[in-house]
Amino acid sequence: MVRLSDVAARAGVSLGSASRAVNGHPGVGAELRERVEVAARELGYRPNPLAKGLRMRRAQLVSLVVPDITNPFFAELAKELELACSERGYQLTLRNSMESADTEREAVLSAADHNPRGVVVVPTGGTVELPDTGEVPLVVCDRSVAGCPAPAVVSDNRLGASAAVAYLRGLGHERIACVAGPAGVRAADERLAGYLAVMGGMPGGGQLVTRGPFDYEFGMVAAHRLFDQDRPPTAVFASSDQQAVGVLHACVQRGLRVPADVSICGFDAIALSALTSPPLTTVRQPVRQIAARVTGLLLDDEAVSPYTTVSLPTELVVRESCAPPP
Amino acid sequence: MVRLSDVAARAGVSLGSASRAVNGHPGVGAELRERVEVAARELGYRPNPLAKGLRMRRAQLVSLVVPDITNPFFAELAKELELACSERGYQLTLRNSMESADTEREAVLSAADHNPRGVVVVPTGGTVELPDTGEVPLVVCDRSVAGCPAPAVVSDNRLGASAAVAYLRGLGHERIACVAGPAGVRAADERLAGYLAVMGGMPGGGQLVTRGPFDYEFGMVAAHRLFDQDRPPTAVFASSDQQAVGVLHACVQRGLRVPADVSICGFDAIALSALTSPPLTTVRQPVRQIAARVTGLLLDDEAVSPYTTVSLPTELVVRESCAPPP
DNA sequence: GTGAAAGCGCTAACAA
DNA sequence: TTGTTAGCGCTTTCAC
Numbered sequence: 001m002v003r004l005s006d007v008a009a010r011a012g013v014s015l016g017s018a019s020r021a022v023n024g025h026p027g028v029g030a031e032l033r034e035r036v037e038v039a040a041r042e043l044g045y046r047p048n049p050l051a052k053g054l055r056m057r058r059a060q061l062v063s064l065v066v067p068d069i070t071n072p073f074f075a076e077l078a079k080e081l082e083l084a085c086s087e088r089g090y091q092l093t094l095r096n097s098m099e100s101a102d103t104e105r106e107a108v109l110s111a112a113d114h115n116p117r118g119v120v121v122v123p124t125g126g127t128v129e130l131p132d133t134g135e136v137p138l139v140v141c142d143r144s145v146a147g148c149p150a151p152a153v154v155s156d157n158r159l160g161a162s163a164a165v166a167y168l169r170g171l172g173h174e175r176i177a178c179v180a181g182p183a184g185v186r187a188a189d190e191r192l193a194g195y196l197a198v199m200g201g202m203p204g205g206g207q208l209v210t211r212g213p214f215d216y217e218f219g220m221v222a223a224h225r226l227f228d229q230d231r232p233p234t235a236v237f238a239s240s241d242q243q244a245v246g247v248l249h250a251c252v253q254r255g256l257r258v259p260a261d262v263s264i265c266g267f268d269a270i271a272l273s274a275l276t277s278p279p280l281t282t283v284r285q286p287v288r289q290i291a292a293r294v295t296g297l298l299l300d301d302e303a304v305s306p307y308t309t310v311s312l313p314t315e316l317v318v319r320e321s322c323a324p325p326p
Numbered sequence: 327m328v329r330l331s332d333v334a335a336r337a338g339v340s341l342g343s344a345s346r347a348v349n350g351h352p353g354v355g356a357e358l359r360e361r362v363e364v365a366a367r368e369l370g371y372r373p374n375p376l377a378k379g380l381r382m383r384r385a386q387l388v389s390l391v392v393p394d395i396t397n398p399f400f401a402e403l404a405k406e407l408e409l410a411c412s413e414r415g416y417q418l419t420l421r422n423s424m425e426s427a428d429t430e431r432e433a434v435l436s437a438a439d440h441n442p443r444g445v446v447v448v449p450t451g452g453t454v455e456l457p458d459t460g461e462v463p464l465v466v467c468d469r470s471v472a473g474c475p476a477p478a479v480v481s482d483n484r485l486g487a488s489a490a491v492a493y494l495r496g497l498g499h500e501r502i503a504c505v506a507g508p509a510g511v512r513a514a515d516e517r518l519a520g521y522l523a524v525m526g527g528m529p530g531g532g533q534l535v536t537r538g539p540f541d542y543e544f545g546m547v548a549a550h551r552l553f554d555q556d557r558p559p560t561a562v563f564a565s566s567d568q569q570a571v572g573v574l575h576a577c578v579q580r581g582l583r584v585p586a587d588v589s590i591c592g593f594d595a596i597a598l599s600a601l602t603s604p605p606l607t608t609v610r611q612p613v614r615q616i617a618a619r620v621t622g623l624l625l626d627d628e629a630v631s632p633y634t635t636v637s638l639p640t641e642l643v644v645r646e647s648c649a650p651p652p
Numbered sequence: 653g654t655g656a657a658a659g660c661g662c663t664a665a666c667a668a
Numbered sequence: 669t670t671g672t673t674a675g676c677g678c679t680t681t682c683a684c
Contacts, residue, residue, distance in 0.1 A: 001460065003677060014655045019679055029653055049440050050380040051677030054660050059376060060440075061419075068405070070597065075401045079394065082422055086433070091440065093387075094420045096408055107412070114375050114417065134327070216601055245601055252603050271396065272598060275542055275571060277578050329661060340671045345663060355669055377661035380676050 002043045011039035022047070049091075053115060057135075062298060063093045063111035063119040065104060072270040073240075073285070074122060077142065080291035081120065088299055090117060101126040112136040118298035125185045139294050142285075143187045149306040153293045157187050160283040160314030161194025161237070164265045167281075167316060168235045169198065172324045173263060177208040177233035179222045179243045188214070191239045191267060208233055219246020227254060234262060234325040241266035241273040244280050248321070259323035269317050278320035286312045328369045337365035348373070379441060383461075388624060389419045389437035389445040391430060398596040399566075399611070400448060403468065406617035407446065414625055416443060427452040438462040444624035451511045465620050468611075469513045475632040479619045483513050486609040486640030487520025487563070490591045493607075493642060494561045495524060498650045499589060503534040503559035505548045505569050514540070517565045517593060534559055545572020553580060560588060560651040567592035567599040570606050574647070585649035595643050604646035612638045 008018035013032055020028050021036035022045075039045075053059035062085045066074040082092040093111060097104035101124050111119045112133040119133060122142045130138055130148055137150075144152035168176050178195045181188025192209070196202065202209060207229060212218035219238055223246065226233055238244035244266030248258060256262050258278055266273055269284035289312050296302045304310070334344035339358055346354050347362035348371075365371075379385035388411045392400040408418040421437060423430035427450050437445045438459040445459060448468045456464055456474055463476075470478035494502050504521045507514025518535070522528065528535060533555060538544035545564055549572065552559055564570035570592030574584060582588050584604060592599055595610035615638050622628045630636070 001677095004679095005677080015678085016656075016680075017654055020654090023679085027653065032654080046435075046439050048380075048677050050376055050385060051660090052679080054374075054376040054380050054662090054676090055678045055680085057660070063417075069395070069408070070398070070401045070405050072396070072398070072401075075396045075398075078420065079396050079422055082395070082420055086421060086436075089436075091389075091419045091437070092421070093417045094404065094408055095412060095418070096405055109372075110412075110415075111417070113372050249601070249603055275575070277575060327661095330663095331661080341661095342663080342672075343670055346670090349663085353669065358670080374661050377676090378663075380660090380678090381662045381664085383676070 001048075002045050004045065004047070007036060007039045007043055007045050010043060011035040057115060058117060059115045060090050061093055061114055061116035062090050062295070063095065063108075063114070063116045065095045065097055065107045065111065065119065065121040067097050067099045067122060067124050069094060069096055071242075072272060073142075073268045073287075076270065076287050077122070077291065080288050081294060084291045084295040085299075088295070090299065097121075097124050099124045099126070101128070105131050108133060108138070120294055120298070125182050137298060139297055141290065141294060143185055144309055146186065151297060151304045151306065152309040153290050153297070154187065154309060154311055155285040155290070155314050156311045157190035157314075158194040158197070160267065160285075160316075161191040161239075162198050163194075163314070163316045164267070164281070164283050165195050165198040165237050167318070168237065168263060168265060168322065171235075171263065171322060173235040174325070175204065175208065175231065175233040176235045176237060177226045178210070179219055179226075179236060179238040179247060180209060180211040181214050181239040181243075183211055185214075188239055195237055204231065214240040214242060216242045216246040216249075219243030220250045221246075223247040223250035224254075227251075227256070235264070235322070236262065237265045239267050241268045241270045241280060241282055244282065244321075245272065245276060248276055248280070259321050261326055263322040263325070265322060273317075274319070276321075281319045281322045282317050284315040284317050286314060327374075328371050330371065330373070333362060333365045333369055333371050336369060337361040383441060384443060385441045386416050387419055387440055387442035388416050388621070389421070389434075389440070389442045391421045391423055391433045391437065391445065391447040393423050393425045393430075393448060393450050395420060395422055397568075398598060399468075399594045399613075402596065402613050403448070403617065406614050407620060410617045410621040411625075414621070416625065423447075423450050425450045425452070427454070431457050434459065434464070446620055446624070451508050463624060465623055467616065467620060469511055470635055472512065477623060477630040477632065478635040479616050479623070480513065480635060480637055481611040481616070481640050482637045483516035483640075484520040484523070486593065486611075486642075487517040487565075488524050489520075489640070489642045490593070490607070490609050491521050491524040491563050493644070494563060494589060494591060494648065497561075497589065497648060499561040500651070501530065501534065501557060501559040502561045502563060503552045504536070505545055505552075505562060505564040505573060506535060506537045507540050507565040507569075509537055511540075514565055521563055530557065540566040540568055542568045542572040542575075545569030546576045547572075549573040549576035550580075553577075553582070561591070561648070562588065563591045565593050567594045567596045567606060567608055570608070570647075571598065571602060574602055574606070585647050587652055589648040589651070591648060595641075599643075600645070602647075607645045607648045608643050610641040610643050612640060 266282040
């Protein structure tokens, strides 16, 4: 292993000058800088991030805490975030909270111990408060937490949901059901609000709205419940693609054709949504922009006042799962 | 921030003793240990991993480099690995090589700069050699690399494939096609070998074997090619679940019923495989065991000689996508 | 513009 | 068993 002092010795300069040179500090003689750069290259010098981090009280790290990396949407987020970080020379650390607020707390805290440049957390449903990380900045992502001072970067869930439901109405649907996410999860509440805004309140006396987990299972259960009613819906807006896939399967089980008998719309635009038959109409979350915004906040020191929520626009992805009502 | 010296001062002992006490070293007086523990608790002491890592020349980190975390199988692997690491107080860092051997190289090297306890890499298809990481141990995972000294932990791909194909034969199928993975990727070669072993060589004069990427697209393309033949197969064994889903969709497009007309079997047992209609029969990779083995190698210093490949047993998951031939 | 020296928080060798 | 001390590799004052 070659240390900066080796580089300095070879270039015939002091350690301090070598440090200033390799880090591109201003006020370094051109000739000295050149000599140091050559020496560093010849020796194959690689800076030691641990030493640097210790000295600067800040590591070349960004930490991500998600409920479950196995969830395709979080995987997508992790990928974009990792990309944005490594472009700038930062490593991403990953932790799963497994939807447990306690695990999340512990994860955030131990991530902060490493003095990362920031910790990004996608809160669990049960998160009421994020721990104090002292000097380490916290950014909440995807789902915001009420009363949390950390800035949040999220999709415009409300508008996205409205756009989807408006599209369904434009197709001629009137009985549009909503398979909503769990109460308490901000993103779920907002998507439901977007749905309600377009429907003008609870349609069918609230019979058309069900709430539960964002997963496949619940989508299936909810769909069966919905279709068992006297006046079943002709379209279903689901708050996640996973739920939408569940709804789709429930339809297959009941012999309902999609989109001839029932239209289905999801949310997230995960890869899977294009691979179902028929492919799902869905609302794309601007994952790359979210990642860009987060790294902007953390690595470029973009100023944001506490309690700020940055809301990014979604995009309706129209595919074959929707058609006019029968 | 409270340093170990603060704890030492409060406990009225020297810094060295405090260090030994909090780290549970032998040869520390019970009373002293107690005093230090109390002081640490009262002060809310949290060790600084950066300082520790610098001094010990080894950080509390494990690095993972995968082709793409968005691939459900790698997400699963990352999750299990992260779980196993955090249980022992290690952080997991994540990097995507995007199936580029160059990016992978750079990723492994910069991961190694942080002096992690080890770097785990799932090689890209184009990887011919892994970079030298000096003191930092390397473990290859899921796909092994020929001629690479780093120990590998993989599934028994060959046996898994054989079991699946044997199951298909047991059902009565004779024309069983194979949608294989890309040549050069060890796991793909092995699964193909497993298929060939049961089929007793190339069936149909090799007309029933196609090779290509592990993805959905190729599964679809390959299936169409297969079914366009004079004597189409009655069953398809795909080397990945993503390919199998593609095959399934091709069948839907052609009006072939699964499993009445065609049986399909995948590989990996990703969550999606249970969510298709019909659900896919597939071969489960022992992801948790793989993760356990890897952490064993890295964190528990389990001895392995170079060029060793640890092969773990798979499990056939029988679901509705297979039935006797028409 | 450059060099010398201190010190980030910790562990481990050595002394007592 | 405990204390003292050096030093991990780096950045950053402070002199010059």
